[in-house]
Amino acid sequence: MYEEWSSRVPGAVVWTRTAQGAGVLYPVLPDGCMDLLWTSGRLLVAGPDTRAHQAGEVPGTSWAGVRFPPGTGPALLGVPAYELRDRRVALADLWPGAETRRLTELLDEAEEPAAALEAVALRRAADADPPDPALRAVVDALDAGHSVAVTARSVGLGARQLHRRSLAAFGYGPKTLARVLRLQRALALARTGMPYSEVALAAGCADQPHLARELRELAGTTLGDYVAAANRETPQPSGSSTTA
Template identity: 65%
Template sequence: MGDRYEEWASRFDGATLWTLGVPDGAAHAVLPDGCMDLLWIDGRLLVAGPDTRATTAAVGTGGRYTGIRFAPGTAPALLGAPAHELRDRRVDLADLWPGALVRELTERLAQAPDPAAGLETIALRRAVDTAAPDPLMRSVATQLGDGRSVADIAWTVGLGARQLHRRSLAAFGYGPKTLGRILRLQRALALARSGTPYAEAAVAAGCADQAHLAREMRDLAGTTLTAHLEPRETPGRAAGSEPVG
């Protein structure tokens, strides 16, 4: 029996709610996607920062995990921390928010019949008291997702290369070139999942050819398209891709 993954759109702008059920002893790959998540795992509220590399989650006893995945550039204002400080990390929410508040939220979620709805409520209420995401950087993320070059985007938004890089670190956790590579890989994977031949998916996503996509897959995912897609895959970011310290 494989992983049971479901996702659906959130009322929080640009976010996705998801649940993951895993059998005993399961392990699954988690690829970079440019996103950050608020997670509910084993009675704990955790934050998953933006990944730069693939990780493998191994679950000894199985379980059900829940998260809200924020679009690139939207979580730092909500969480109160620049994205680069959380890059490749999983941290307790109490490391970012007051402990008393997190304990209260944890108690509520533990009693909630629908943890996903509870996570959504946390995000929506927190957004009322925090600054909105930087609209310029959200535009940058959208344009990178559309496959535009970093040089073109910098010109369009009126930022120099250094300014764009610095603001991208705070918004996304890494520079625009890295985010562009990650989003391009995700576009190619989405096409391949839908049945598009690998060579066609590579070019449609913005790679030079299938060999280029294969190199990106090795660099960012540490595996091949065939190995990643054919046996079993959990779409998007799974719940906890490395030990949480």
């Protein structure tokens, strides 16, 4: 079962997940974000993904996480996003060992580990530099469907500058970020019950076959399989249905 709610860290999301029994697990799909993760005895960081991550947890394993919005994780976690692309690494590899041991013990003993993890993120956010407004504008422009060229001009950056800054902030270049954001738009629309042909156009794909190719390349699944897996772990939005 998966649950999430808005964090007190601006733009972030706090989430919890308990691995269910045998069967196909709900995959973690690319979203442009970085996460601070806790599971019993371990603190980790999830870097930005370019493909589906199948966690393969033992049934009953509990997780808590704080998901930082695109471009904000590196300042809070202290590492460029490209160094963690498609990786899960121990927090002790990034922060001092004594600090991570203390935090791990604190979270293991916490009555609500998700709240304790959010408190860690809040303290880091208070000490970190504020998010770069230009990078926030890049995310907004790409998520609105603007081209990379138009986005670069809108924030006053050349193509090479935008690519270099995107690697550090998002883990990959702006073209990949645009694809990931479009994927997330499609996934959200699909769970409302919108027919998949309409999902493709509304998300910014040329047609349904284009969306299907993007799902295979970025998520390793089909839209129908994603919706079925998501609905097994989280309640389906009321009044929704699926259309193949």
